[in-house]
Amino acid sequence: MSEVKKFLYVNRKAPYGTIYALEALEVVLIGAAFDQDVSLAFLDDGVFQLTKGQNTDGIGVKNFSPTFRALGDYEVTKLFVEQESLDERGLTTDDLQEVTYEDEDDDWAEKPSIRVVSRAEMADIMANQDVVLSF
Amino acid sequence: MSTLHTVNKSPFATGALVSCLDHCKDGDAILMIEDGVYGGLTGTTVADRVQQKAGSVAIFVLSPDADARGLATDRLLAGVNGVDYDGFVDLVADHDRTQAWL
Amino acid sequence: MDYDVNGTTIAADEEGYITNLADWTPDLAGVIAKAENIEMDDERWEVVNFLRDYYDEYQIAPAVRVLIKSVKKSMGPEKGNNKYMYELFPYGPAKQACKIAGLPKPTGCV
Numbered sequence: 001m002s003e004v005k006k007f008l009y010v011n012r013k014a015p016y017g018t019i020y021a022l023e024a025l026e027v028v029l030i031g032a033a034f035d036q037d038v039s040l041a042f043l044d045d046g047v048f049q050l051t052k053g054q055n056t057d058g059i060g061v062k063n064f065s066p067t068f069r070a071l072g073d074y075e076v077t078k079l080f081v082e083q084e085s086l087d088e089r090g091l092t093t094d095d096l097q098e099v100t101y102e103d104e105d106d107d108w109a110e111k112p113s114i115r116v117v118s119r120a121e122m123a124d125i126m127a128n129q130d131v132v133l134s135f
Numbered sequence: 136m137s138t139l140h141t142v143n144k145s146p147f148a149t150g151a152l153v154s155c156l157d158h159c160k161d162g163d164a165i166l167m168i169e170d171g172v173y174g175g176l177t178g179t180t181v182a183d184r185v186q187q188k189a190g191s192v193a194i195f196v197l198s199p200d201a202d203a204r205g206l207a208t209d210r211l212l213a214g215v216n217g218v219d220y221d222g223f224v225d226l227v228a229d230h231d232r233t234q235a236w237l
Numbered sequence: 238m239d240y241d242v243n244g245t246t247i248a249a250d251e252e253g254y255i256t257n258l259a260d261w262t263p264d265l266a267g268v269i270a271k272a273e274n275i276e277m278d279d280e281r282w283e284v285v286n287f288l289r290d291y292y293d294e295y296q297i298a299p300a301v302r303v304l305i306k307s308v309k310k311s312m313g314p315e316k317g318n319n320k321y322m323y324e325l326f327p328y329g330p331a332k333q334a335c336k337i338a339g340l341p342k343p344t345g346c347v
Contacts, residue, residue, distance in 0.1 A: 010234070012151070012154065012236075012237070013237075020237070026344060029297065029300070029344045030344065032300075033300065033302075043154065043158075044150055044154050062296060063296065064296055066294060066295050066296045067295050067296050067297050069294075069295060070291075070294075070295035070297055070299070070303075073299065073303045073306065073307060074300070074303055119157060119158070122158060123157075123158040123159070123160060126138070126158055126234060127136065127138060127160050127163075129232060130232065131232065132138075132232055132233070132234040132235075134234060134235040134236065134237050135237070
């Protein structure tokens with residue numbers, strides 16, 4: 001078997017104005033089959049992807065925000081959200097939906113997948129990857 | 136361990152360049168391509184921020200893209216250098232990863 | 238490849254997944270199953286309903302390994318395993334059961 005690589009999917013776009021956000025999520029779900037060490041980064045307008053209360057009934061496209069909650073089933077458990085990006089947009093963590101995973105190594109305890117990090121920490125996370133995929 | 140960052144949008148259209156500048160690390164390189172090359176100009180609202188980074192981060196514009204847009208070398212910030220397509224390939228090869236700022 | 242349910246035509250793509258998710262009915266499930274040479278029974282309905290609930294909650298059809306893991310969690314290991322699931326749906330528990338459940342082809346099925 002090939003060695004496990006660290007993959008970071010960088011999300012910088014709001015959810016419905018362009019196809020980037022949905023495409024990123026689909027690539028993450030497909031890529032999850034390859035047993036790599038996957039993280040997602042949400043910064044700039046990407047933080048809007050995780051807000052609660054999205055309802056797309058009126059615009060005729062699928063609301064894919066619930067799909068983030070399935071990522072734990074795909075063993076994607078690290079969703080890094082940048083604090084400064086939230087601040088700039090008048091958002092707090094209370095505005096974000098809850099995303100959890102069950103920790104196999106801790107008797108399946110339910111834990112939060114979303115981890116809010118500073119801009120400096122986000123830069124460190126980006127610099128610590130084998131592969132960075134941008135959307 | 137270092138990263139090559141590419142920026143392909145004008146800094147006056149999106150925040151990609153500024154976000155890139157805010158996240159890159161000393162020893163990284165930034166390559167401005169397509170409309171991203173406008174980020175290398177002097178006298179703009181982002182020029183100071185680009186100039187500040189130029190000490191710790193190597194900053195390039197893709198010359199064919201700059202030429203296409205009529206950006207003469209003397210309009211580019213000091214410390215912002217042109218590379219051709221071969222130089223682009225070398226930059227990719229010389230860094231551990233490439234991160235696109237779309 | 239469309240389906241005929243009591244005289245009504247239901248549109249489907251070339252692989253047999255229905256085009257409009259809202260077209261699904263339990264009768265249609267029976268018709269799709271028949272086209273797949275599968276006879277629906279309680280065990281198969283349990284999986285199909287599970288998939289529909291999963292889609293309703295997460296807006297995706299799960300990949301096969303995710304489906305089996307989730308079935309194991311909610312219905313127990315005697316059902317959440319490859320052997321049981323492939324006996325019910327020989328051409329792939331996710332692909333085939335999703336088709337019968339009127340869902341898109343699973344995301345992340347490789």
